[in-house]
Each structure stands twice: as C-alpha cells, then as structure tokens.
Amino acid sequence: MVGAGSEQQARELITQAQKKLKSWSFFGPSNKYEDAAELYEKAGNMYKLAQQWSLAGDAFIEAAKLFEQANGAKFDGSRAYENAAKCYKRHDPRAAVKALHEAIALDQDGGNFRQAARHYQEAAELLETEIDDPKAAYDAYGHAAELFSADESPAMANKCFLKVAQIAADLNMYDVAIEKFERVASAAVDDNLLKWSLKEYFLKAGLCHLCTDDMVRSRQALNSYCGMDMSFEQTREYQLLKGVMDAIDNGDVEQFTQAVYDYDKLTKLDSWKTAILLKIKKNMDQDDLR
Numbered sequence: 001m002v003g004a005g006s007e008q009q010a011r012e013l014i015t016q017a018q019k020k021l022k023s024w025s026f027f028g029p030s031n032k033y034e035d036a037a038e039l040y041e042k043a044g045n046m047y048k049l050a051q052q053w054s055l056a057g058d059a060f061i062e063a064a065k066l067f068e069q070a071n072g073a074k075f076d077g078s079r080a081y082e083n084a085a086k087c088y089k090r091h092d093p094r095a096a097v098k099a100l101h102e103a104i105a106l107d108q109d110g111g112n113f114r115q116a117a118r119h120y121q122e123a124a125e126l127l128e129t130e131i132d133d134p135k136a137a138y139d140a141y142g143h144a145a146e147l148f149s150a151d152e153s154p155a156m157a158n159k160c161f162l163k164v165a166q167i168a169a170d171l172n173m174y175d176v177a178i179e180k181f182e183r184v185a186s187a188a189v190d191d192n193l194l195k196w197s198l199k200e201y202f203l204k205a206g207l208c209h210l211c212t213d214d215m216v217r218s219r220q221a222l223n224s225y226c227g228m229d230m231s232f233e234q235t236r237e238y239q240l241l242k243g244v245m246d247a248i249d250n251g252d253v254e255q256f257t258q259a260v261y262d263y264d265k266l267t268k269l270d271s272w273k274t275a276i277l278l279k280i281k282k283n284m285d286q287d288d289l290r
Contacts, residue, residue: 006046006047006049006050007046007047007050007052007055009043009046010043010044010046010047010050010052010055010056010059011043013039013040013042013043013046014039014040014043014059016039017036017037017039017040017043017062018036020032020035020036020039021033021036021066031070033066033067033069033070034066034067034070034073036066037062037063037064037066037067037070037073037076037080038063040059040060040062040063040066040080041059041060041063041080041083043059044056044057044059044060044063044080044083044084044087047059047087048087053087053088053090053091054087054088054091054092056084056087057084057085057087057088057092057095057096057099058084060080060081060083060084060087060099061080061081061084061099063080064077064078064080064081064084064099064102064103065077067080068106074106074107074109074110074112075106075110075112077103077106078103078106078107078110078112078115078119079103081099081100081102081103081106082099082100082103082119084096084099085097085099085100085103085119085122089126089130093126093130093131094131096123096126097123097126097127097131100119100120100122100123100126101119101123103115103116103119104116104119104120104123107119113147113148113150113151114147114148114151114153116147117143117144117145117147117148117151117153117156117160118144120140120141120143120144120147121140121141121144121156121160123140124137124140124141124144124160124163125137127140128141128163128167134167134170134171135171137163137167138164138167138168138171141160141161141163141164141167142160142164144156144160145157145158145160145161145164148160154187158184158187158188161180161183161184162180162181162184162201164176164180165177165178165179165180165181165184165204165208166204166272168180169204169207169208169211169272169276170272170275172211174208174209174211174212175212177204177205177208178205178208178209178212178221181201181202181204181205181208182201182205182221184201185198185201185202185205185225185228186228188201189228189229195229198228198229198232199229199232199235199237199238200237202225202228202229202232202237202238202241203237203240203241203273204272204273204276205221205225206218206221206222206225206237206241207241207244207273207276207277207280208276209221210241210244210245210248210280211276211279211280211283213283215245215248215249218245219245222238222241222242222245225238226238236263236266236267237263239259239262239263240259240260240262240263243255243256243258243259243260243262243263244256244259244260244277244280246259247259247284248280248284251284253281253284253285256280256281256284260277
C-alpha cells in the first residue's frame with residue numbers, strides 16, 4: 001500500500017509541476033522552472049519509495065533539465081542527473097551512464113572537476129562491470145584520472161590510472177599499461193603509505209613488458225625497478241619476473257611453469273595476472289613452433 005500511495009503522490013507532484021510551468025510568474029521564468037524542478041525531484045523521491053526506478057530516473061532527468069533552464073543552475077542540475085543515474089543503475093545501466101555524462105558536462109562547465117571525475121569514475125565502473133564495454137571504460141577511467149589530477153587528488157587519480165593500465169593490458173595496449181603502472185609506481189616510491197604496493201606495480205608493469213616480446217627492454221625495466229626500490233630484489237614478485245624472463249630466454253616452458261607455480265603456491269595469482277601469464281606462455285609456444 002505504501003508503494004501505491006507513493007506512486008500516486010509522485011503523479012500528483014508531476015501534475016503540479018506541469019501546471020507550474022504553464023503558469024505566469026511575477027518573479028520571471030527562472031523561478032517558475034526552479035519551482036517545477038523541485039516538484040519533479042520530490043516526484044522522483046516518491047517513485048523511489050514505490051520502487052519504480054525507471055519512472056524515478058525519468059523524473060530526476062526532467063528536474064535536471066528544468067534546473068538548467070533556471071539560470072543554468074549547474075550544481076542542482078548535476079545533482080539531479082546523479083540521482084537519475086542511481087535509479088537507472090538498477091535496471092538500465094546504459095541510461096545511468098548517459099545521465100552521468102550529462103552531469104559531467106555541467107560539472108565541467110561549473111569548474112567542479114572533482115565531481116566530474118567522480119561521475120566519470122562511476123560511469124567507468126558501470127561500463128566495465130555491467131555493460132562490458134572495456135574500451136569505453138578505459139576512456140572514462142582515463143578522463144577521471146586526468147580530472148582528479150587537475151583537482152590535485154593524486155590518490156584518486158592513481159586509483160583510476162591503475163584501472164586504465166589494467167584494461168589497456170586486456171586490450172593488448174601494453175605500452176600504455178606499462179606507462180601507467182610505472183607512473184603510479186614512481187609516485188609511490190617516496191610515499192610511506194604506498195611503498196608496500198610497489199612490488200605489485202612493478203610485477204604488473206614487468207608482466208606487460210614481457211607481453212611485448214622485447215626482452216632487452218624487459219631486463220632494463222627489471223633493473224630499473226631494483227634501482228627504484230632496493231628491497232624489490234628480495235621479493236617473490238622479483239623472483240617471478242626473473243624466473244619468467246630466464247625461461248623465455250631459454251625457450252623452456254617447463255621452467256616458466258615452475259616459476260609461476262613457485263609464486264602461486266605462496267601468493268595466489270589473481271585472474272588478471274593469470275590471463276597475462278597465459279598470453280606470455282602462448283607467445284612462448286608460438287616461438288617454439290617457428
């Protein structure tokens with residue numbers, strides 16, 4: 001009964017908003033648009049109570065458009081598009097991404113780069129996990145990272161740069177992945193809170209190097225990582241990279257398998273590293289056939 005009552009209230013609020021838009025206002029049209037926008041927002045919240053997520057999203061979209069007409073109220077418009085996205089996320093992630101892009105346009109116009117970055121990040125997560133569009137997710141994470149950087153939010157920027165790197169590797173864009181992993185590693189070298197993550201960044205960058213089939217550059221990278229962090233040579237991550245490089249140089253698939261096994265029995269490989277290692281092994285197998 002609560003849902004049905006809320007839905008009825010939402011419809012009544014929308015009717016009020018439409019009447020408000022048709023009425024003459026002593027304070028001028030901007031005030032009329034703002035009042036109508038607030039009514040649409042209330043309607044959106046009522047639809048949320050009724051769990052009518054698409055209708056709620058539609059109501060917030062109307063509110064956003066009206067806020068824009070009310071002297072370009074960018075903050076209120078962005079917030080309404082964000083609320084629409086939250087509703088659409090439940091059943092229509094593509095509509096949610098579209099709403100977030102509308103919010104981003106208003107955020108950037110208003111110079112609110114951190115909020116634009118957050119909206120790009122949210123869109124990227126939907127594109128990656130719900131819509132399965134890695135190229136679009138890669139672009140969105142990249143925009144988020146650059147905007148976080150512009151807003152002097154390095155921790156958030158680096159989080160997004162790591163996602164860019166990971167997806168770039170999935171798309172066989174290894175040079176981009178290497179550059180991003182090494183960029184984040186360089187930023188972490190002098191940061192006591194992040195230093196413990198260095199071996200992870202070096203491992204991921206090193207694995208991407210090995211996918212390029214450039215063993216000279218791969219060895220140079222491994223040496224440079226040891227120069228950046230003196231303790232790296234004592235880590236299992238270093239041993240894995242060195243073991244894989246030696247196996248490739250020797251053309252020895254069994255040696256490769258042993259190096260991977262020795263690492264995995266103590267530190268479980270995640271799905272991303274496993275996929276990259278399988279690509280490296282495939283390259284070795286192809287070299288054997290030549």
